[in-house]
Amino acid sequence: MSTPTLTTHAAARSRAHGPTAALWHAVELHRPVAEVDGACELTLCGSLARIDVEQVWPVPARDVCPACVVLAR
Numbered sequence: 001m002s003t004p005t006l007t008t009h010a011a012a013r014s015r016a017h018g019p020t021a022a023l024w025h026a027v028e029l030h031r032p033v034a035e036v037d038g039a040c041e042l043t044l045c046g047s048l049a050r051i052d053v054e055q056v057w058p059v060p061a062r063d064v065c066p067a068c069v070v071l072a073r
C-alpha cells in the first residue's frame with residue numbers, strides 16, 4: 001500500500017492578543033512533526049501560531065479558526 005502524498009496539517013495554537021481569542025489553526029507541514037521545534041509557524045489563514053505536536057489536525061475542539069478549517073480541507 002502506498003502512502004498518498006497529501007499535504008498534512010499540524011494543529012497550532014495562536015496566542016490571544018487584543019480582541020482576538022486564542023484559536024487552533026492549521027499549519028501546512030513540509031517536514032516531519034518530529035523536526036518541529038516549537039517555533040511559530042505561518043498558519044493557513046496567515047497568522048502565526050505555535051505547533052502543538054500533541055495535537056493532530058483537525059482538532060476536536062470548539063475554538064478552532066474557521067478560516068483554517070476551510071483552507072485545510
Ligand SMILES: [Zn+2]
Pocket residue numbers: 024025026043044045046047065066067068
Ligand atoms: Zn487560522
